[in-house]
Amino acid sequence: xxxxxxxxxxxxxxxxxxxxxxxxxxxxxxxxxxxxxxxxxxxxxxxxxxxxxxxxxxxxxxxxxxxxxxxxxxxxxxxxxxxxxxxxxxxxxxxxxxxxxxxxxxxxxxxxxxxxxxxxxxxxxxxxxxxxxxxxxxxxxxxxxxxxxxxxxxxxxxxxxxxxxxxxxxxxxxxxxxxxxxxxxxxxxxxxxxxxxxxxxxxxxxxxxxxxxxxxxxxxxxxxxxxxxxxxxxxxxxxxxxxxxxxxxxxxxxxxxxxxxxxxxxxxxxxxxxxxxxxxxxxxxxxxxxxxxxxxxxxxxxxxxxxxxxxxxxxxxxxxxxxxxxxxxxxxxxxxxxxxxxxxxxxxxxxxxxxxxxxxxxxxxxxxxxxxxxxxxxxxxxxxxxxxxxxxxxxxxxxxxx
Amino acid sequence: xxxxxxxxxxxxxxxxxxxxxxxxxxxxxxxxxxxxxxxxxxxxxxxxxxxxxxxxxxxxxxxxxxxxxxxxxxxxxxxxxxxxxxxxxxxxxxxxxxxxxxxxxxxxxxxxxxxxxxxxxxxxxxxxxxxxxxxxxxxxxxxxxxxxxxxxxxxxxxxxxxxxxxxxxxxxxxxxxxxxxxxxxxxxxxxxxxxxxxxxxxxxxxxxxxxxxxxxxxxxxxxxxxxxxxxxxxxxxxxxxxxxxxxxxxxxxxxxxxxxxxxxxxxxxxxxxxxxxxxxxxxxxxxxxxxxxxxxxxxxxxxxxxxxxxxxxxxxxxxxxxxxxxxxxxxxxxxxxxxxxxxxxxxxxxxxxxxxxxxxxxxxxxxxxxxxxxxxxxxxxxxxxxxxxxxxxxxxxxxxxx
Numbered sequence: 001x002x003x004x005x006x007x008x009x010x011x012x013x014x015x016x017x018x019x020x021x022x023x024x025x026x027x028x029x030x031x032x033x034x035x036x037x038x039x040x041x042x043x044x045x046x047x048x049x050x051x052x053x054x055x056x057x058x059x060x061x062x063x064x065x066x067x068x069x070x071x072x073x074x075x076x077x078x079x080x081x082x083x084x085x086x087x088x089x090x091x092x093x094x095x096x097x098x099x100x101x102x103x104x105x106x107x108x109x110x111x112x113x114x115x116x117x118x119x120x121x122x123x124x125x126x127x128x129x130x131x132x133x134x135x136x137x138x139x140x141x142x143x144x145x146x147x148x149x150x151x152x153x154x155x156x157x158x159x160x161x162x163x164x165x166x167x168x169x170x171x172x173x174x175x176x177x178x179x180x181x182x183x184x185x186x187x188x189x190x191x192x193x194x195x196x197x198x199x200x201x202x203x204x205x206x207x208x209x210x211x212x213x214x215x216x217x218x219x220x221x222x223x224x225x226x227x228x229x230x231x232x233x234x235x236x237x238x239x240x241x242x243x244x245x246x247x248x249x250x251x252x253x254x255x256x257x258x259x260x261x262x263x264x265x266x267x268x269x270x271x272x273x274x275x276x277x278x279x280x281x282x283x284x285x286x287x288x289x290x291x292x293x294x295x296x297x298x299x300x301x302x303x304x305x306x307x308x309x310x311x312x313x314x315x316x317x318x319x320x321x322x323x324x325x326x327x328x329x330x331x332x333x334x335x336x337x338x339x340x341x342x343x344x345x346x347x348x349x350x351x352x353x354x355x356x357x358x359x360x361x362x363x364x365x366x367x368x369x370x371x372x373x374x375x376x377x378x379x380x381x382x383x384x385x386x387x388x389x390x391x392x393x394x395x396x397x398x399x400x401x402x
Numbered sequence: 403x404x405x406x407x408x409x410x411x412x413x414x415x416x417x418x419x420x421x422x423x424x425x426x427x428x429x430x431x432x433x434x435x436x437x438x439x440x441x442x443x444x445x446x447x448x449x450x451x452x453x454x455x456x457x458x459x460x461x462x463x464x465x466x467x468x469x470x471x472x473x474x475x476x477x478x479x480x481x482x483x484x485x486x487x488x489x490x491x492x493x494x495x496x497x498x499x500x501x502x503x504x505x506x507x508x509x510x511x512x513x514x515x516x517x518x519x520x521x522x523x524x525x526x527x528x529x530x531x532x533x534x535x536x537x538x539x540x541x542x543x544x545x546x547x548x549x550x551x552x553x554x555x556x557x558x559x560x561x562x563x564x565x566x567x568x569x570x571x572x573x574x575x576x577x578x579x580x581x582x583x584x585x586x587x588x589x590x591x592x593x594x595x596x597x598x599x600x601x602x603x604x605x606x607x608x609x610x611x612x613x614x615x616x617x618x619x620x621x622x623x624x625x626x627x628x629x630x631x632x633x634x635x636x637x638x639x640x641x642x643x644x645x646x647x648x649x650x651x652x653x654x655x656x657x658x659x660x661x662x663x664x665x666x667x668x669x670x671x672x673x674x675x676x677x678x679x680x681x682x683x684x685x686x687x688x689x690x691x692x693x694x695x696x697x698x699x700x701x702x703x704x705x706x707x708x709x710x711x712x713x714x715x716x717x718x719x720x721x722x723x724x725x726x727x728x729x730x731x732x733x734x735x736x737x738x739x740x741x742x743x744x745x746x747x748x749x750x751x752x753x754x755x756x757x758x759x760x761x762x763x764x765x766x767x768x769x770x771x772x773x774x775x776x777x778x779x780x781x782x783x784x785x786x787x788x789x790x791x792x793x794x795x796x797x798x799x800x801x802x803x804x
Contacts, residue, residue, distance in 0.1 A: 258780035316661045378660035
């Protein structure tokens with residue numbers, strides 16, 4: 001059986017994702033589609049609007065055969081580590097290709113761009129460092145350095161968000177010499193950052209914005225979602241009483257910062273260059289998460305980077321924890337969240353050839369990444385009013401079958 | 403000027419306290435009454451129902467001339483350290499006597515009991531250890547050991563809660579050789595642990611219970627409180643939106659335990675003998691603070707002891723922090739919360755003779771106890787909905803004058 005990997009967040013799972021799934025199956029002819037998905041917290045440093053289990057169900061209903069969870073320490077990271085953890089997970093599970101959506105839609109441009117990048121690597125590094133020394137954020141400095149080394153000449157427009165993401169996947173595959181074929185299909189219509197919904201394909205950002213604002217699934221949102229997502233969104237809201245957003249966590253992370261010592265804050269992953277003082281100083285006056293981040297934000301510390309840092313504060317993830325993945329040769333395990341019958345057939349055949357453990361629950365895990373996973377999950381569910389037991393318990397149950 | 407010291411919590415300040423103040427003035431003829439008061443959290447491991455500033459105002463309105471704050475690391479401790487910090491604070495501020503309410507009302511019985519205790523100290527220690535080895539809590543083991551060495555023969559009934567407290571004050575004074583005269587007056591009517599209110603003198607426990615249950619000041623409660631307390635209770639509720647009780651903190655301390663590593667939990671002051679595992683294991687199912695403590699409680703770990711431990715978790719107070727006071731020769735500073743004109747006259751004369759700093763705000767404090775004080779205050783106010791700034795800011799303002 002041939003498997004194709006997808007790198008996803010499904011926050012929430014929408015029609016654009018269905019389009020991506022169907023396009024990927026067509027482009028690769030794969031028998032099995034494997035999605036590696038961020039869990040409780042996402043790459044941009046935000047809590048997922050509904051939990052990973054409910055998102056898994058939506059994905060399995062519309063063409064994904066296997067959903068794997070990207071470990072927290074890869075999921076809530078800059079795009080390089082995010083990409084590395086994702087492609088390594090797909091490699092360990094035996095995917096022979098990955099297929100991602102991009103503005104470009106032409107994989108040869110990505111590989112050409114990689115060649116240019118390789119040849120001019122030292123120029124890239126120098127420019128990157130120069131820009132960062134000026135106080136420019138990493139993503140922006142990297143974009144400028146790409147420009148400087150003439151990556152555009154490869155036909156690659158690295159100002160487009162999905163091209164950037166795709167390039168990081170290609171780079172992760174080629175840097176690590178993985179036997180995975182990268183493929184890309186053109187994303188239709190909606191931009192990643194689109195804020196408004198028009199038509200049946202809308203960006204996840206615009207969908208979340210509407211959902212959180214209305215606390216309801218409006219007509220406009222409903223047409224952009226598969227039926228199963230609508231169902232899972234309602235089911236989650238009924239069970240948990242909430243769709244998660246950062247403001248729900250403000251009181252917890254604020255309490256936490258208020259009672260941490262400066263040394264403890266400085267030990268958190270991502271807190272560097274005296275940022276602990278800035279976070280502490282701004283805490284006293286903060287009355288909302290939005291206001292707080294706005295006060296800390298600089299050219300160098302972008303909103304996204306700060307959000308990731310605040311997720312690490314919330315989940316108590318330290319530099320020592322993060323060191324586990326920074327030098328790891330590959331992911332420590334592959335965690336199965338859910339599968340279809342096709343997915344199960346694939347895994348039965350694949351299991352014995354795997355080089356890392358395939359796990360389906362957090363129970364009894366002694367790997368330190370699993371302890372971090374558990375903390376992240378606990379922190380995620382902490383805002384649910386009343387009894388949280390059944391939510392924690394999902395982490396101990398067998399994978400979802402659909 | 404002669405000053406008499408009172409050791410208090412005023413949670414809240416009630417008619418029994420007024421009786422104690424007037425009795426103390428009569429018994430000592432002191433020109434100035436100085437109360438050393440627990441701040442945000444109390445000796446039994448509970449948050450104060452309203453903050454220390456509002457309690458200070460109530461006390462100053464009815465005969466106390468100076469209110470000092472007992473540092474957190476003495477306030478939220480077993481009675482021995484609580485008593486030691488209190489009498490040392492009063493000694494540093496120059497009180498020549500202390501006056502406490504007791505069931506006994508006869509100071510000679512306390513000093514006789516201390517003599518017996520001194521003579522039979524090794525027998526006391528042996529019995530104490532034996533009882534504790536059987537899994538009996540410290541307070542109960544100590545009571546049994548007092549019985550065994552025949553302390554009752556001194557005429558002292560150490561089954562009565564206020565006699566026990568008073569004995570710990572007398573012991574702290576005599577153990578440390580302080581030049582303070584201990585005096586006692588008989589407590590009228592209500593027992594410390596009384597749960598119901600009858601008449602104008604009611605226990606603080608029964609008053610709090612009623613206040614928290616009704617979320618209102620009932621007629622029965624009102625008659626047990628000085629007018630200024632009623633006023634301060636309402637003012638606080640208007641400003642902060644809450645009268646504090648443990649359940650308000652459940653979501654914070656639960657989140658905290660859920661995201662702490664076992665090592666971090668084991669580093670908290672009071673967490674010994676593998677208690678971290680028990681706290682972690684019971685956390686998953688806990689749906690309220692009351693239920694949680696009930697699940698952890700054993701003969702050895704009494705409710706009060708566990709509550710103190712949970713305050714230390716909430717305020718992030720570690721064994722390293724606690725070590726600051728365990729071997730300290732005296733208190734590191736004296737903190738002034740408020741005073742009357744008489745109090746100010748007394749302090750002006752006294753100030754230059756003091757051996758430790760007299761401070762009135764937490765601003766710029768570099769003493770590590772002040773950092774802990776700040777954390778305790780931040781944790782205390784964390785449950786206030788919305789803007790907390792003005793509450794934190796009280797810690798930086800000049801002392802209350804009344």
